[in-house]
Amino acid sequence: MCRLAAYVGPAITLQQFLLDPAHSLYRQSWEPQELKYAKLNADGYGFGWYGPDEQPAIHTSALPIWSDANLPHLARSLTQPLWLAEVRSATPGNPVHQFNTAPFYDTELLYIHNGFIREFHQQVLPHITTLLAPDIAAGINGNTDSEYLFACLRQLLADDPELTIPDALAQLSELLADWIDAQPALMNIVVTDGQRLYATRHGLNHECPSLYFTTDDELFPGGQLIASERLTGDSFWQPVPEHHLLILDPEHPPELQSL
Numbered sequence: 001m002c003r004l005a006a007y008v009g010p011a012i013t014l015q016q017f018l019l020d021p022a023h024s025l026y027r028q029s030w031e032p033q034e035l036k037y038a039k040l041n042a043d044g045y046g047f048g049w050y051g052p053d054e055q056p057a058i059h060t061s062a063l064p065i066w067s068d069a070n071l072p073h074l075a076r077s078l079t080q081p082l083w084l085a086e087v088r089s090a091t092p093g094n095p096v097h098q099f100n101t102a103p104f105y106d107t108e109l110l111y112i113h114n115g116f117i118r119e120f121h122q123q124v125l126p127h128i129t130t131l132l133a134p135d136i137a138a139g140i141n142g143n144t145d146s147e148y149l150f151a152c153l154r155q156l157l158a159d160d161p162e163l164t165i166p167d168a169l170a171q172l173s174e175l176l177a178d179w180i181d182a183q184p185a186l187m188n189i190v191v192t193d194g195q196r197l198y199a200t201r202h203g204l205n206h207e208c209p210s211l212y213f214t215t216d217d218e219l220f221p222g223g224q225l226i227a228s229e230r231l232t233g234d235s236f237w238q239p240v241p242e243h244h245l246l247i248l249d250p251e252h253p254p255e256l257q258s259l
Helices: 014-018 071-077 120-131 145-159 165-179
Strands: 002-013 045-050 056-061 079-088 110-114 188-192 197-201 212-214 224-227 244-249 252-258
Touching (some): 002 014, 002 110, 002 197, 014 071, 014 079, 079 110, 079 188, 120 145, 145 165, 145 188, 197 224, 224 244
Antiparallel strands (some): 002 079, 045 056, 188 197, 197 244, 212 224, 244 252
């Protein structure tokens, strides 16, 4: 289990997104309020953005976020209109390593995942490896369920150029439901193409992890956010409905779709 957050809107510093909120993702690394199965998120952290070439860029570490002496300097210096971040609590079978630390990325997408799939390596991984084309399989560096789910999502999109990200996320959920039998799978995913944020709050054979969004927080004028836990005490934060996909677009109101 992890804690995640994402922002899209007018350009803001990484500090405003990651460090400044009263219940920031930084604070959630040692004081989460709604985390299940763990007490800390001390097994690494990462954040992602899009560079001048419009391709994803990431910064990850296998150390706790509070131990990164470079973070305050990066946070006050980097300004972007889109951010993704995650603080990690590793689950059994998915060791602490920089390669296992989100965000994950390709040439277009950034991806983070809060959750786990029980018996993943025994029950699900064989199905995914059979599905993956060699070029997508070759891009996998770690061994987490999160990264393999991202690879599966990329494969679905590669197989059908007309497939949208929401449809691909729905297909991924359907495939997973077929593969896991009665095992629990927690599937809070945020993925972006650099323009919009797509987020699922979903669980199979288990209650859904917490996930919230806002378009009206006073700390982020004109911005739209998703987070595992409310970043501020602002009353405009609201839960994403269970088993739904949320789309945040800076040019449009939030959109919800049932999974």
